[in-house]
Amino acid sequence: MKRVNAVVVGAGAGGGIVAKELSEAGLSVVLLERGKWYTAFDCRKDDLRNQRTSVLGNAFGPDDERNPRVAVDLKGRAHLVRASGPGYSNNAACVGGGTLSYGAMAWRYMERDFCMRSTYGHVAGSTLEDWPISYDDLEPYYEKAEWEIGVSGDDSGNPFRAPRRKPLPMPPLAPNREFEILQPAARRLGLHPFHIPMLRNSVPYGGRGPCMRCRWCVGFACEVNAKGGTQNTVIPIALATGNCELRTECMTRQILTDERGRVTGVEYFDAHDRLRRQDADLVVVSSAAVESARLLLNSKSALYPHGLGNRYDWVGRNFQGHSYTGAFGIMPEDIYDDLGPGASIAVCDYNHGNPGLAGGAMLANEFIRLPYQFVGMLPPDVPKWGQAHKDFMRSFYRRAIAIQGPTQEMPMFDARVEVDPNVLDHWGIPVARLSGDKHPHTIEIGAFAAAKAEAWLKEAGAVRTWKKLAGPGFTGGQHQAGTCRMGDDPKTSVVNRYCQVHEIDNLFVIDGSVHVTNGGFNPVLTIMANAYRASDHLVKGWKGTRYK
Amino acid sequence: MDRRRFMVAGLAGSAASCARSKSPWRLFSVQEARTVGAVCAHIIPQDQDPGAVEAGVVVFIDRQLSGFYKPLQKAYRQGIAGLDRESANSTGHAFADLPAATQLDMLRRIERSPELKPFFDMLVAHAMQGFYGDPRHGGNRERASWKMLGVASPPLRGRA
Numbered sequence: 047m048k049r050v051n052a053v054v055v056g057a058g059a060g061g062g063i064v065a066k067e068l069s070e071a072g073l074s075v076v077l078l079e080r081g082k083w084y085t086a087f088d089c090r091k092d093d094l095r096n097q098r099t100s101v102l103g104n105a106f107g108p109d110d111e112r113n114p115r116v117a118v119d120l121k122g123r124a125h126l127v128r129a130s131g132p133g134y135s136n137n138a139a140c141v142g143g144g145t146l147s148y149g150a151m152a153w154r155y156m157e158r159d160f161c162m163r164s165t166y167g168h169v170a171g172s173t174l175e176d177w178p179i180s181y182d183d184l185e186p187y188y189e190k191a192e193w194e195i196g197v198s199g200d201d202s203g204n205p206f207r208a209p210r211r212k213p214l215p216m217p218p219l220a221p222n223r224e225f226e227i228l229q230p231a232a233r234r235l236g237l238h239p240f241h242i243p244m245l246r247n248s249v250p251y252g253g254r255g256p257c258m259r260c261r262w263c264v265g266f267a268c269e270v271n272a273k274g275g276t277q278n279t280v281i282p283i284a285l286a287t288g289n290c291e292l293r294t295e296c297m298t299r300q301i302l303t304d305e306r307g308r309v310t311g312v313e314y315f316d317a318h319d320r321l322r323r324q325d326a327d328l329v330v331v332s333s334a335a336v337e338s339a340r341l342l343l344n345s346k347s348a349l350y351p352h353g354l355g356n357r358y359d360w361v362g363r364n365f366q367g368h369s370y371t372g373a374f375g376i377m378p379e380d381i382y383d384d385l386g387p388g389a390s391i392a393v394c395d396y397n398h399g400n401p402g403l404a405g406g407a408m409l410a411n412e413f414i415r416l417p418y419q420f421v422g423m424l425p426p427d428v429p430k431w432g433q434a435h436k437d438f439m440r441s442f443y444r445r446a447i448a449i450q451g452p453t454q455e456m457p458m459f460d461a462r463v464e465v466d467p468n469v470l471d472h473w474g475i476p477v478a479r480l481s482g483d484k485h486p487h488t489i490e491i492g493a494f495a496a497a498k499a500e501a502w503l504k505e506a507g508a509v510r511t512w513k514k515l516a517g518p519g520f521t522g523g524q525h526q527a528g529t530c531r532m533g534d535d536p537k538t539s540v541v542n543r544y545c546q547v548h549e550i551d552n553l554f555v556i557d558g559s560v561h562v563t564n565g566g567f568n569p570v571l572t573i574m575a576n577a578y579r580a581s582d583h584l585v586k587g588w589k590g591t592r593y594k
Numbered sequence: 595m596d597r598r599r600f601m602v603a604g605l606a607g608s609a610a611s612c613a614r615s616k617s618p619w620r621l622f623s624v625q626e627a628r629t630v631g632a633v634c635a636h637i638i639p640q641d642q643d644p645g646a647v648e649a650g651v652v653v654f655i656d657r658q659l660s661g662f663y664k665p666l667q668k669a670y671r672q673g674i675a676g677l678d679r680e681s682a683n684s685t686g687h688a689f690a691d692l693p694a695a696t697q698l699d700m701l702r703r704i705e706r707s708p709e710l711k712p713f714f715d716m717l718v719a720h721a722m723q724g725f726y727g728d729p730r731h732g733g734n735r736e737r738a739s740w741k742m743l744g745v746a747s748p749p750l751r752g753r754a
Contacts, residue, residue, distance in 0.1 A: 094727040101723055102662045102731065261745075384746065417743055418726040431637040431718045439726075440643070443743040 049325040050074040050291075051588075053312050054332055055298045055341065058143020059570050060557035060577040061332030062276025062284070063191075067581035069289035073588060076324055077284070078296045078314055081107040081140035083277065089269035091262040093416050097138050097147040097524075098265025100130035106147055106267070107139030112472030115336075118481035120518060126469065135367070135480055135522030137334050141294060142277030144334075144524050145570065149264030149389060149413055150245040150273045152197040153567035154188045154575075157181040157208050158398045159405075159454070162563045166404035172456035172485050173364055174404065177562045178534045178543040179579075181208050187575040187582070192243075195274040195574065196251045199243030206238070206394040218390075219248045219257060223383040224411045224447055225390040231506035237393045242410055245570070246387070247272045252279060263387035264413045296322075297473050301329055301345040301354055301553065309354075309553045315473045328552040328584075332577075335365060335526035335559045339463040340478040342530070342540075342547075342555070355530065355540045355547040355555075362463035364528040365482060366564050367521030371492035372409065372450025373500035374423055375508030382444035388414035396498050397454070397566045404487060405454030407495040407566040409502070412448035423448065425512040447506070449499040450514060452525065453492040454566035456485035461520045463529050482520040492516040525569050530559035545580040556580045621659045621667060626674045627652055628690040630717070633677070636694075636701055637721040643742040644735070646721050654724030654733030655717075666716070673713030680710065 052068050054061045057079035065077040084106055095102040103110065110128040117133040118124050127133045137144045158165045160177040168174070189212050191197075198216035201207050218241035221229075225241075232239035247256045257272040271278050284290040295317035302310045302323070311325035331338045339362040343353035355361050392410035400406045415423065420443055428438045461482025469477045496513040503511050533539025536548035545560050547553040558564075558573045565572065617624050631652045638646035646652075659667050681689040681700060689697060704710045724733030734740065737747050 092728050092730065094723055094731060101719075101727075102658065380744075382744070417739060417745060418723060421722045421726055431721070433639050433641070436638055436641070436643075436645075439739075440742055443745075 047322065047324050049311075049327075050076050051327045052076070052330060053078060053324050053326040054330045055312065056143065056331070056333035056337070056557065057141045057276065057281060057292065058137075058332060058334060058557065059145050059276060059573045061330065062142065062145075062281045063574055063577035064330050064332060064556050064581050065290050066280035066284040067578065067585060069284045069287040071585040071588065073289065073585075075284065075290040076326070077281070077290055077292045078298055078312070078324075079141050079292065079294050080297045081138070081294065083141040083292070083294050084146060084267055086267060086269045086271050089262070089267045091266060091269075093418050096262075096265035097136075097144075099416070099419060100136070104130045104136065104138070108136070113139075113477075114469060114471060115477050116466045116469050116479040118479065120483060124479070133480075135336055135520075135526060137524050137526060140277075141281060141292065142275040145245070145275030146267050146277050147265055148273070148275070148524070148570065149387060149568075151389070151410070151568040152192065152199065152243040152245045152571045153408065153565070154208055154210070155181065155565040155567055155572050156206065156394070156397055159563060159565040159567075160184075162405065162454075165398070169404050169456050169485070169487055171458070172487070173459045174456055175531075175533070175562050178532055184572070184575050184579060185210065187578040188571060190578050191571055191574040195245050195276075195279045196247055196254075197243050197245055197571075198248035200241040201243055203240035204238055204394050206397065214243055216248045216251055218242075219246075219259070222385040222388065222390050223381050224388070227377070227381060227447070227506050228391050228411055228449070228502065232391070232393055232502060235502060235505050237395045237502070239391050239393050242389055242392045244387075245274045247274065254278065257387070259386045261384060261386050261414050261416065297475070298333075298341060299344070299473065299475050301331070301341065303345070303347055303349065303354070303550070305349075307349045307550060309550055319473065328554065330554045330556050332555075332557040334557055335529040336463050336478050336480070336522065338555055338557055338559045339529035340465055343463075343465045344476055354550060354553060357549060358537050360531060360538065360540050362529050363459050364457040364531055365461040365463050365480065365520055365522060365526070366455045366457050366528040367523045367525040368452035368455060368564065369484065369488065369492055369516035369521050370450045371407070371453055371496040371499075371514055371516050372412075372448060373496055373503055373511050373513045374425070375447050375449075375500075375503030375506065376442050376510040377445045377447060378507060378509050380444045381447065384414070386414055388412065396495060400491075400494060403491050403494055404456065405491055405566055407451035407453045407491065409449055409451040409495060409499050412450055415446070415448065417443065420446065423514075425510070447503060447508070449502055451495055451499070452566055452568060453488055453495060453516065455521065455564055456487050457528055457563060458482055458485055480520060480522065484516065484518055484521065489516050489518070525558070525564065527558035527561040527564045527569055530555040531562055532560040533562065544583045545576070554580065554584065619656045621670075622652075622656050625688070625690075626671075627656065629674050629678055629688065630655060632690040632697060633701065633714075633717055634721045636698055637718050638725050644738040646725050648735070649725050649738040650733045650735035651721050651724035654727075654731055655720050657732040658720070663720075669713065669716065673710065673716070676710050676713065677704065680704070
């Protein structure tokens, strides 16, 4: 096949943006995506088959049949896991990646999220470290992501937010009932509640209509395209340049290198399982923390016997994500308003500055809980079945509020992605093997956040509350991050501050894998901002026909 | 294969499978479906609102067992047989033929039995899915559980 300037592996939050930035700058780009390109018509609104509740399968991939993984439990036993099953750490496999079906919270990390080590010092047992870049380095690109993809909300009421030059481009959605209840309660507690920023149109924006406020949001594609993901924003722009070709259902097997150790392209299986080779001047890996690490580790050669970028055994390390902790509350009366997306109000009072804790968590009310989802949220003392269970569902479904947030995680060197020595996927490629645990301090931070969430619900008048706490085990999941750490020292990181693999100048990793720490926030806007920043640098270093 | 031959082959196939089995179910025998229904009637009982059986949970499970839950067919077959064996050993009757109070006692025992607990837990999970999940999968007939919870089906906003 015709040689191109760049191959981007993965059309998700990071890869979609890289493809757009590179093709707009005149580079020829092939964007490889292992999944399909779904549209708004594939929304389906199926309570049992979506990306959040996958008891009848993943709506947007990967499929169970071809994509097994191995997960190692805390007793060291390895289990073969299905893509839609527990322990898989799934993110969607489709054009747009997780951004097709996410809840779309659009958080900027705070300044201290980029310098956790200098803020809190060494945390024993954790690889907690500073990013090589600061919030200021990323700020212009946060702004670009907010305005190009489109963010609604209003964080002007958040005194803890990091400085921004421009406000958000769209106002928040009108408050729902939970917002009206939780806002005054938060203020009485001395907290600073505000409207959650979301990659979601509240008014027409970017040629797409506003949110119609349906019940089926997180886990589902938006049938009116009000949620902005890369599949309905930057990827169509990339294709319109004429410089970018999107190839779907293409599974990359390995990155190819020459005898000098530079990258020459990739080998992949196309939609008909034929092995193809695409030569390129540079390769960008944007497959999310599990699959990006897997691809680097599977790209072995005489020069790179342990995989690419893995000279010092850092690829796949520091696998992280978020555990969500918080609380549920039963209100004295019916408060269900059926006004999606549900999540509307947040506080950042507990992200930093908590006595004795290295970090914290943002707290927000939760998306609308579909009836089946609520089954899994009942208090521990309610029977799991029978009349009492049914009575609880009937009496309290419309009276429940949930508040929770993503815990700032203490990275663990031994929480990791490897390639399994035995198990192969449908294409004969060694699968990802996930193992490791949570740092005990992560669990402590989560318990602190849960207590704060419970106090907020009580102040709001909840007559009964119960907590949701984090258990042991690695996190990963849709917020997966950390496996190709960004850093200045090649001995303790995989990529440099420009997301370039230390030892290979024409190989980049641009996705959540490079996050040193993952904030107490949903990571997607940071993945997007960093993709804009890394692309910017890449384009500036582009010398006509080759990368220097 | 052209369209016509495909249709003929399909018809022949379904005729053959009808002849093999007198059960109206896709996977269950009549007796197996009775047992599953009797258990589900305790997991989500009928009261002023429909219970699991009335809402079609057995239809949901039967349908999924020839679909996404195909790998669980064996677990179901063995679990149902185990339950009926347990019932026959302790009472001399099939589970579905016992009085409701005896059934409930037995389920509370089974919930703690290492042998049958995994099957019972699976049945609880599937009953909840069939009862509270989307009607398109065969359960939650006429949106029974959504009506019970007071969640309107959405004729106005978006496609269902």
